[in-house]
Amino acid sequence: MAVNFISTSRLFLTRGNSCSIVRLTAVAPRRIAMSTATGASKQEDFFEKNKRLSRPMSPHLTIYKPQLTSMMSITHRASGMILSAYAATFAIYTMSSGGSLAEHIEAWKTLPAIVPFTLKCGFIFPLYYHVINGVRHLVWDMGKGFKLDTLYKSGYVVIALTLLFGVVDLLFY
Amino acid sequence: MAARLCLGIATISRTCVLQSTILRNPALPKIRPAILGASNIKQLQTSSLTLDKSEKKNPPASGHWKTERIVSVALLAALPAGYLYPGHIVDYSLAILIPPHVYWGFHAIVGDYLPKSLVGVTQGAVAIVSVMTCIGLLYFNYSDVGICKAVAMLWQMKTS
Numbered sequence: 001m002a003v004n005f006i007s008t009s010r011l012f013l014t015r016g017n018s019c020s021i022v023r024l025t026a027v028a029p030r031r032i033a034m035s036t037a038t039g040a041s042k043q044e045d046f047f048e049k050n051k052r053l054s055r056p057m058s059p060h061l062t063i064y065k066p067q068l069t070s071m072m073s074i075t076h077r078a079s080g081m082i083l084s085a086y087a088a089t090f091a092i093y094t095m096s097s098g099g100s101l102a103e104h105i106e107a108w109k110t111l112p113a114i115v116p117f118t119l120k121c122g123f124i125f126p127l128y129y130h131v132i133n134g135v136r137h138l139v140w141d142m143g144k145g146f147k148l149d150t151l152y153k154s155g156y157v158v159i160a161l162t163l164l165f166g167v168v169d170l171l172f173y
Numbered sequence: 174m175a176a177r178l179c180l181g182i183a184t185i186s187r188t189c190v191l192q193s194t195i196l197r198n199p200a201l202p203k204i205r206p207a208i209l210g211a212s213n214i215k216q217l218q219t220s221s222l223t224l225d226k227s228e229k230k231n232p233p234a235s236g237h238w239k240t241e242r243i244v245s246v247a248l249l250a251a252l253p254a255g256y257l258y259p260g261h262i263v264d265y266s267l268a269i270l271i272p273p274h275v276y277w278g279f280h281a282i283v284g285d286y287l288p289k290s291l292v293g294v295t296q297g298a299v300a301i302v303s304v305m306t307c308i309g310l311l312y313f314n315y316s317d318v319g320i321c322k323a324v325a326m327l328w329q330m331k332t333s
Contacts, residue, residue, distance in 0.1 A: 077278075077282060080275075080278045081278075081279075081282070084275040084278065084279065087271055087275065087306055087310070088275070088302050088303075088305070088306045088309075090309070090310075090313075090323075091305065091306040091307075091308075091309025091310045091313065092302075092305050092306065092309050093309075094309060094312075094313045094317065095305075095308065095309035095312050095313070100317055100318075101313075101317050101318055101323055101326060101327075102318075102326070105326060105327070105330065108330065109330075109331075113331060113332050113333055116327075116330040116331065116332050117332035117333075120328065120330075120332060131249065131252060134245060134249065135249065137245075138242065138245060138246065138249075141242055170332075173328060
């Protein structure tokens with residue numbers, strides 16, 4: 001049956017039809033009946049079965065071409081994680097250590113200049129990227145801007161604005 | 174995830190909805206019923222009996238989704254407000270808006286990447302860190318200069 005499916009789908013491709021060949025359906029983990037030694041059948045999860053048979057996983061991240069959409073999406077996630085680390089470190093550190101912020105800044109004045117510079121860069125670029133791309137996300141949540149060329153254009157705008165605002169903040173403030 | 178969203182929307186509206194309608198307008202909390210024919214409406218109405226019980230335990234995800242977006246929009250407003258009008262209001266707003274945003278963000282990350290057995294533990298750790306972040310930020314606002322002033326002070330540190 002699988003062979004028939006492939007051969008018919010190839011037919012669609014060569015004819016240049018715009019039929020969708022693969023229909024994506026969300027599938028719950030399939031229960032596969034498995035007989036034990038005593039003959040009683042036990043329901044086995046799809047993942048449990050593959051683990052039992054020690055099957056390797058198909059390649060996924062290593063073979064998929066990086067695209068603006070996916071790279072921007074993962075960068076949005078990464079920037080969120082970085083900003084969360086900044087917020088959590090700041091909050092927990094100031095709560096746990098004695099002394100005011102002013103005293104801490106005085107103590108940190110002896111640090112080499114690269115340290116505050118790195119921390120600033122590591123904060124401001126993820127912040128601007130996350131906020132501006134966040135606006136893009138909220139526009140998607142309103143149901144707009146999903147056409148492919150709109151996606152790419154808005155993506156490039158986000159990157160340009162992020163770099164612009166970040167560099168201006170680092171240089172002039 | 175698409176299946177869960179569809180189930181959530183189906184539990185709100187008792188009438189049948191076209192698949193494409195859901196995909197086209199993910200933001201609509203109430204889907205206008207598309208009249209396809211009596212057969213489709215009947216199908217879901219019979220299953221609504223079984224959905225009633227689970228609905229009480231599992232309310233539709235749309236309410237939570239709305240709350241997340243409201244917090245995001247509020248944060249989006251609070252950031253320029255922190256720059257233009259720094260003060261107690263923005264400080265405390267940021268202190269109570271950032272931790273939930275962090276928590277829900279990590280909920281998606283943890284749920285996407287970790288095996289099911291680890292999700293609960295990691296999400297618990299994220300919850301603890303979020304709560305500590307909230308308490309830390311509130312304490313900082315109360316006992317020290319406040320978030321907006323702190324960012325300004327830290328930004329003044331020499332980098333050259």
